[in-house]
Amino acid sequence: MSNILNLNQKQAKILKKNIKNFSLTELQIICEKLKIPKYKAKQIFSWIYKKGAKNFEQMSDIQKDIRLFFDNNFKISVFEKVESLNSDDGTIKYLFELSDKNVIETVVISSKKRKTLCISSQVGCKMACVFCASGMMKFKRNLDVAEIIEQIWYIKFIENIEIDNFVFMGIGEPFDNFDNIKNALQIMNDKNGFNIAARRITISTSGIVSGIEAIKNINLQINLAVSLHTANQAKRKSIMPIAEKYTITQLSRACKNYFEKTNRIITFEYMLLKGINDSKRDAFELANFAKDHKAKVNIISYNPAATSNKYLKVPNKVDINRFYNILVDKGVSVTVRNSKGNKIKAACGQLAGKIKI
Numbered sequence: 543m544s545n546i547l548n549l550n551q552k553q554a555k556i557l558k559k560n561i562k563n564f565s566l567t568e569l570q571i572i573c574e575k576l577k578i579p580k581y582k583a584k585q586i587f588s589w590i591y592k593k594g595a596k597n598f599e600q601m602s603d604i605q606k607d608i609r610l611f612f613d614n615n616f617k618i619s620v621f622e623k624v625e626s627l628n629s630d631d632g633t634i635k636y637l638f639e640l641s642d643k644n645v646i647e648t649v650v651i652s653s654k655k656r657k658t659l660c661i662s663s664q665v666g667c668k669m670a671c672v673f674c675a676s677g678m679m680k681f682k683r684n685l686d687v688a689e690i691i692e693q694i695w696y697i698k699f700i701e702n703i704e705i706d707n708f709v710f711m712g713i714g715e716p717f718d719n720f721d722n723i724k725n726a727l728q729i730m731n732d733k734n735g736f737n738i739a740a741r742r743i744t745i746s747t748s749g750i751v752s753g754i755e756a757i758k759n760i761n762l763q764i765n766l767a768v769s770l771h772t773a774n775q776a777k778r779k780s781i782m783p784i785a786e787k788y789t790i791t792q793l794s795r796a797c798k799n800y801f802e803k804t805n806r807i808i809t810f811e812y813m814l815l816k817g818i819n820d821s822k823r824d825a826f827e828l829a830n831f832a833k834d835h836k837a838k839v840n841i842i843s844y845n846p847a848a849t850s851n852k853y854l855k856v857p858n859k860v861d862i863n864r865f866y867n868i869l870v871d872k873g874v875s876v877t878v879r880n881s882k883g884n885k886i887k888a889a890c891g892q893l894a895g896k897i898k899i
């Protein structure tokens with residue numbers, strides 16, 4: 543063990559790294575370099591992600607000098623400043639303050655059958671979709687792997703809430719932070735990590751074609767949701783600036799490639815905006831687009847947010863049913879999302895880091 547202590551001294555100047563930024567493979571490489579048995583990395587990983595260890599001292603089956611080495615060189619971060627808001631429909635919104643005082647939101651959505659965790663991937667968002675409060679927040683930075691992972695860790699071990707499904711639909715565009723999302727997915731899916739089946743994880747994108755092309759190659763059977771909101775290029779450009787960069791034709795090709803490679807059915811999210819994308823013609827265009835991609839459609843009624851465009855209007859139930867029925871008649875697999883958390887501004891498109899700590 544003197545080896546470890548020597549290296550420890552040599553590395554004394556290195557700042558403590560956050561261990562939640564490291565995958566199991568990366569920890570194993572560190573162990574190998576330090577002549578620590580590789581399986582110790584697995585033990586450490588399990589302590590953090592299966593038993594919820596908050597410090598190395600708790601890892602009682604690991605030798606003291608190894609624990610000391612990790613304690614001298616790594617930290618295990620835990621969100622400290624947290625606020626939460628409960629809605630009467632069972633939704634809970636958490637506001638986490640990050641070490642640089644930026645804030646992100648994470649939402650637990652409960653239904654009779656399951657609990658879903660809505661995870662943020664960035665502080666703010668560059669995509670500026672007109673209907674979304676997150677898009678109106680100034681983009682500050684990407685979340686690192688630890689900050690993504692910690693949202694899950696906190697809900698599991700501090701709140702003691704067992705989550706069934708995990709969706710990257712919080713603040714930010716996940717594919718604009720691709721590498722950190724990819725590494726976070728590995729920790730989520732790792733048997734010694736959270737051990738979450740890939741099929742319980744959904745990534746939602748506004749249509750970053752490069753991200754869709756790249757995610758199909760990581761060999762994880764995750765679900766892909768695409769925020770489509772209209773199948774018409776000109777209209778899409780007017781409500782989602784990302785359509786300037788990636789046209790609907792490019793998006794279509796990427797979705798088809800994804801389906802061909804993974805055989806996973808894509809969901810097209812469609813936020814219904816009264817007078818903008820809710821006409822018969824919009825429904826026909828969407829039906830054709832969805833059928834062409836063998837995709838499902840999820841209709842979401844617009845959720846007004848304080849910071850979003852005041853000209854956007856909420857469709858009524860009649861509008862929603864009319865739109866839904868056209869899709870059903872055309873043979874599209876379609877659902878209408880029962881948006882939860884509206885009262886606490888935790889529904890789709892409403893997250894804006896708003897509660898003050």
Ligand code: SF4
Pocket residue numbers: 667668669670671674675676677678712713714715747748769891
């Ligand atoms: S809908 Fe998604 S991609 Fe668009 S602004 Fe909001 S968080 Fe960003």
